[in-house]
Each structure stands twice: as C-alpha cells, then as structure tokens.
Amino acid sequence: FITLIWLLYSRPQSCCCRKIHSDAKPKDPFTLAQRDLTSLYDDIKKELFVSKELKSLCDYYFDGKGKAIRPMIVVLMARALNIHSNRAGDLLPGQRAIAMISEMIHTASLVHDDVIDGSDKRRGKRTINEVWGERKAILAGDFILSAASMALARIGNNTVVKVLSQVIEDLVRGEFMQLGSKENENERFKHYLEKTFKKTASLIANSCKAVSILVNSDPEVHEIAFQYGKNVGIAFQLVDDVLDFTSGASQMGKPTAADLKLGLATGPVLFACQQFPELHAMIMRRFSSKGDVDRAWQYVLQSDGVQQTTYLAQRYCQEAIRQLSMLRPSAERDALIRLTEMVLTRDK
Numbered sequence: 001f002i003t004l005i006w007l008l009y010s011r012p013q014s015c016c017c018r019k020i021h022s023d024a025k026p027k028d029p030f031t032l033a034q035r036d037l038t039s040l041y042d043d044i045k046k047e048l049f050v051s052k053e054l055k056s057l058c059d060y061y062f063d064g065k066g067k068a069i070r071p072m073i074v075v076l077m078a079r080a081l082n083i084h085s086n087r088a089g090d091l092l093p094g095q096r097a098i099a100m101i102s103e104m105i106h107t108a109s110l111v112h113d114d115v116i117d118g119s120d121k122r123r124g125k126r127t128i129n130e131v132w133g134e135r136k137a138i139l140a141g142d143f144i145l146s147a148a149s150m151a152l153a154r155i156g157n158n159t160v161v162k163v164l165s166q167v168i169e170d171l172v173r174g175e176f177m178q179l180g181s182k183e184n185e186n187e188r189f190k191h192y193l194e195k196t197f198k199k200t201a202s203l204i205a206n207s208c209k210a211v212s213i214l215v216n217s218d219p220e221v222h223e224i225a226f227q228y229g230k231n232v233g234i235a236f237q238l239v240d241d242v243l244d245f246t247s248g249a250s251q252m253g254k255p256t257a258a259d260l261k262l263g264l265a266t267g268p269v270l271f272a273c274q275q276f277p278e279l280h281a282m283i284m285r286r287f288s289s290k291g292d293v294d295r296a297w298q299y300v301l302q303s304d305g306v307q308q309t310t311y312l313a314q315r316y317c318q319e320a321i322r323q324l325s326m327l328r329p330s331a332e333r334d335a336l337i338r339l340t341e342m343v344l345t346r347d348k
C-alpha cells in the first residue's frame with residue numbers, strides 16, 4: 001500500500017540533494033522577510049475600513065501576534081523571483097499587495113473554519129464566534145474576503161485575479177471534502193492529500209504564482225513558484241497533522257488530538273489503519289462512539305503512522321527544494337530553502 005502511495009504521489013526525482021546552498025549559512029527567513037512586512041497589519045486594517053462594530057470583529061486577528069507565514073513566503077518568493085528575472089530584489093506594489101491579500105484570505109478562512117468546527121479558542125484567544133456569535137463571525141469572514149477581493153482587483157491584472165480566485169474556490173471545496181469520508185482506503189488517502197492541497201497549499205502555491213506573474217512572463221518560472229508553494233504547503237499541513245498527535249504529549253501526557261475529536265482522520269491515522277484495520281470502522285463513523293478517540297490515539301501510537309507521515313512531509317520538502325534550486329541563487333531563495341527545514345522541525 002505504501003509503495004502505491006509513493007507511486008501515486010511522489011514525482012520521480014533524480015538526486016534532489018545536490019548542494020545548492022551558498023557557503024554562508026542562509027539567513028533566518030523571518031528576519032529576512034521583516035523589512036517587507038513591517039506595515040503588514042496596518043495595511044490590512046486600512047483595507048478593513050468600516051463601521052465600528054464590524055471593524056472590531058474584522059481587526060480581531062490582525063493583532064500582530066500571528067506568525068504571518070504566508071506573507072513571509074510571498075515576499076521572499078517575490079524577491080527571489082525578481083532577482084531571477086534580472087531585476088533588483090525590491091517588491092513591486094502588486095507583489096506587496098499579494099502578501100497582504102494572502103494573509104487576509106487565510107484569516108477569513110480561519111474565521112469561517114472556527115464556526116464550522118465550533119471552536120472556542122484560537123492562538124490563546126477566544127474565537128470570534130465565541131465572543132460575538134456565529135452569525136456575526138460568518139459575516140466578518142465574508143467582509144474580510146470582500147476587502148481582499150477589492151485589494152486584488154486594484155492590482156489590475158486579470159491573470160492574478162484568476163489565480164487568487166482559484167484559492168477561494170479551493171478553500172471551499174477543501175472544507176467540503178473534509179465533511180465527507182471515503183470507504184476505499186486508497187481513495188481515502190488520495191482524498192486526504194487533495195483536501196490538504198485545497199485547504200492549505202493552494203493559497204501558498206497560487207500566491208507564489210501570482211507574484212511570479214507580475215514580474216516574469218515565463219510560464220516555467222510560474223510553475224516553479226507554484227510547485228514550491230504547493231509542496232511546502234502540503235508538508236506544513238502534514239507536520240501539523242503529526243503535531244496534533246505528538247505536541248503536548250510530553251507536558252500533559254496526552255496530545256490534543258483535536259482532529260480525532262472533530263471526526264477527522266489525518267495522515268497518522270490513515271497510515272495506522274494499514275497496520276490496525278480495526279481503525280477502519282472508527283474512521284467511517286468519524287470517531288463518534290464512546291472511547292473511539294482514545295482507542296484510535298492508542299493505535300496510532302502503536303503504529304508507525306507518525307513516522308510515515310513525517311517521512312511523507314520530508315519528501316514534499318525535498319521536492320520544494322528541488323523546485324527552488326532551479327532559480328538563480330539569492331539570499332531569499334536560500335531562506336525559502338531554510339524554511340522547509342523549519343517546517344519539518346517545528347514543534348508547535
């Protein structure tokens with residue numbers, strides 16, 4: 001089965017490990033991206049210029065405490081691509097706008113996800129639905145999306161509008177896919193990876209593609225940017241799915257297992273199901289019977305589901321690096337490579 005997964009989901013790779021870093025240690029991506037992100041949240045708040053109450057809902061998550069990973073990837077990719085295209089690294093206005101729009105679309109989707117999942121906490125804060133109620137949370141998410149659409153239209157490039165509108169479609173379809181489960185095990189894994197692309201990776205991939213469109217007319221370069229974003233995005237989510245089983249395990253003795261509680265079977269469970277077919281029935285009923293969550297968690301720990309998922313994430317990161325290695329060297333390119341390591345080693 002696992003071989004089959006590799007055949008289906010890994011691109012054939014020659015050696016991806018040839019040395020492409022310069023000798024100097026690449027700069028920390030967060031530090032390197034900082035100069036382009038100093039006004040990020042102020043810029044977003046300006047876009048959300050509305051009446052008082054709606055404004056406080058919309059501004060709620062743009063408090064400067066988020067990691068702004070998407071804008072960071074976007075500005076580093078933009079500079080790397082600008083240098084690749086024989087320009088100075090400095091961002092074009094449209095590229096700067098895309099960094100901002102990526103964070104707005106992401107945040108709007110979080111606001112809506114929290115309603116769908118009935119979550120009451122995010123990043124240590126009460127969620128919008130918890131503070132103001134579900135109806136207002138839905139409207140706030142919609143409003144952030146509409147503000148993002150207006151900023152997108154202002155860039156004035158139809159191709160870019162199309163690429164980023166695809167993201168919104170993917171987010172909706174991905175969330176829909178998450179509401180259903182698949183009987184056949186192979187199909188289930190394929191379904192999981194497709195959902196992961198749509199819910200998480202599409203935004204990163206298409207934002208990278210959009211900044212590429214603005215500076216370069218070569219479709220091969222757009223594809224490199226897209227593939228980097230796609231592979232990093234999927235790896236990021238796979239690691240997230242692993243952390244749902246492993247983080248907090250040391251402090252509290254129990255992981256959060258939030259996904260199981262929501263009825264979701266992610267990578268570690270799907271791999272574990274190969275070794276423990278008992279999991280199949282639990283997956284199908286979305287861990288809804290008493291004791292399912294605990295039992296499924298035990299099976300996952302006894303299996304190598306966590307290692308297999310981590311290994312899969314590594315493969316996606318290798319592919320991301322292989323893609324970037326086709327760009328001309330720059331500090332930003334190397335920071336994006338460094339970022340793939342950070343994705344794999346992060347522990348929260």
Ligand SMILES: *[C@@H]1O[C@H](CO)[C@@H](O)[C@H](O)[C@H]1NC(C)=O
Binds near residue numbers: 157158
């Ligand atoms: C988008 O911008 C790029 C780069 O300036 C340009 O080559 C392309 O023609 C534009 N596309 C549209 C539809 O405006």
